[in-house]
Amino acid sequence: MAVSLDQISTPGRVAEPGEGISVDELRLASRNHAMPLEAMRDDLTPPGLHYVLTHYDMPAVDPGSWRLTLDGAVERPLDLDLAALRSLPSRTVRVTLECAGNGRTGLTPRPVSQPWLTGAVGTAEWTGVPLAGLLRDAGPSPAAVDVVFAGADHGFERGVEQDYQRGLPLAEALGDDVLLAYAMNGEPLPLQHGRPLRLVVPGWYGMAHVKWLRSVTVITHEFDGFQNAVAYRFRQSAEEPGEPVTRIEPRALLVPPGHPDFMTRERILRPGPVTLSGRAWSGWGPVVRVELSTDDGRTWADTELTGESHRWAWRGFSAPFEATPGRHVLRVRAHDATGRVQRQEPQWNRGGFANNADEPVTVHVLDA
Numbered sequence: 001m002a003v004s005l006d007q008i009s010t011p012g013r014v015a016e017p018g019e020g021i022s023v024d025e026l027r028l029a030s031r032n033h034a035m036p037l038e039a040m041r042d043d044l045t046p047p048g049l050h051y052v053l054t055h056y057d058m059p060a061v062d063p064g065s066w067r068l069t070l071d072g073a074v075e076r077p078l079d080l081d082l083a084a085l086r087s088l089p090s091r092t093v094r095v096t097l098e099c100a101g102n103g104r105t106g107l108t109p110r111p112v113s114q115p116w117l118t119g120a121v122g123t124a125e126w127t128g129v130p131l132a133g134l135l136r137d138a139g140p141s142p143a144a145v146d147v148v149f150a151g152a153d154h155g156f157e158r159g160v161e162q163d164y165q166r167g168l169p170l171a172e173a174l175g176d177d178v179l180l181a182y183a184m185n186g187e188p189l190p191l192q193h194g195r196p197l198r199l200v201v202p203g204w205y206g207m208a209h210v211k212w213l214r215s216v217t218v219i220t221h222e223f224d225g226f227q228n229a230v231a232y233r234f235r236q237s238a239e240e241p242g243e244p245v246t247r248i249e250p251r252a253l254l255v256p257p258g259h260p261d262f263m264t265r266e267r268i269l270r271p272g273p274v275t276l277s278g279r280a281w282s283g284w285g286p287v288v289r290v291e292l293s294t295d296d297g298r299t300w301a302d303t304e305l306t307g308e309s310h311r312w313a314w315r316g317f318s319a320p321f322e323a324t325p326g327r328h329v330l331r332v333r334a335h336d337a338t339g340r341v342q343r344q345e346p347q348w349n350r351g352g353f354a355n356n357a358d359e360p361v362t363v364h365v366l367d368a
Helices: 023-031 037-041 082-086 131-138 226-231
Strands: 067-072 078-081 091-098 121-130 146-157 160-169 179-184 198-200 213-219 251-254 267-269 272-281 287-293 304-306 315-323 326-336 361-365
Touching (some): 037 272, 078 082, 078 131, 082 179, 121 131, 131 179, 131 213, 160 226, 272 287, 287 304, 287 315, 315 326
Parallel strands (some): 067 213, 267 361
Antiparallel strands (some): 067 078, 091 121, 121 179, 146 160, 179 198, 251 272, 272 315, 287 326, 326 361
C-alpha cells in the first residue's frame, strides 16, 4: 500500500504543555504491558512477564488451517503449513526484544502514543526455522531489494486501513539468526506473542518482529507501507520524512534495590552494604562495559559484567553499594563493542523512539 505525502505530513501528535495522559492512552496501556523490572533477576523472561505491544487486535488464527506463503520476486514460491515448518532444521536464539517507544513518557513534550516508561523489554529463547534457508530455497530475484512480512492483525492507523506489515532489506533478512519462530522458552508461542508463527529479527526494535505471520513477500523496490514509511521514523518536525528506526540503542537498567513505596515506586533500603545488579543490552554489538553512578551522575565507576555473553541478549552486571542514611540517586549506563554509549539525557523526536537515556533510581536509606 503506497503512502501519500499527506499521511507523511501528519505523524503522531505531540501533547500540549501541561496535557496529561488521555483515556485513549490509558486504554492502550491496559491492553499492552511492560515487564516488571524485578524480572531482570532472571536470564530469561517468562512469557507472561515479557513486554507485549499489540497494534490492533490479537487475531483468531487456527494453527490447524494456518499456512505461510513465501512469494513475490522469487523463482520458486513456497506454501508451508506449521507441520512442514516444524520438520525443517531449526535453531534456538536468545534475544532481548525492546519496543522502539520504550521510555517515551520521559520525553518533553510528550509524544502521544502507548505511554511506556522503561519496562517495554524482555529476553526469551526463540526456536524456529532460519529465514535465510527458506529465502535461498525460494531463490530471490537478482533485482530483489526488500522482504515484506505481513501479520494477520488488521486495523486502522491515522486513517489507513492495513494489515500490520513491515519490510526488511534483503541483506538483513538473510542474517543467520533471523528466525520464523514457533516456540518461546521451549514452549509453543502464546497467543499474545504471535501464535502460531512470528518473525524474530535479533538486534532490531520490536516493530520489526512481526507476529501472527502469514506471508513473506520479496519485492524489487524499497517497501513503502505505513509501518516503514510513516510510523517508525525519527522526525524532529511533522514536515520531514525522517530516518527509519532500526537497531536497539545501548541501555542498562537496574534491578530495583530494596523495597518500594507503593505509589511512587521509590526504593527504601536499610543502611549497610548492598549489591546492586541489573541488565544491559544493545542491538549494535555486545555490551562491553556498564558504569554506575551513586551521586546522580556526577561520578561514575565500572561495574562487573556477570553471567554468559549472548550476542543478541542482555548481559548481567553488579556492583557493591554502601547504603548510608539519606537520599541517593543511582544511574547506570551501557557501552557496546561498536563504541556506542547510553545517553544520560533524552534525545527528543516526534515519535518518542529510541529514548535510551539512563533511568535514575531514587533510594531512601533509613537511619537504622
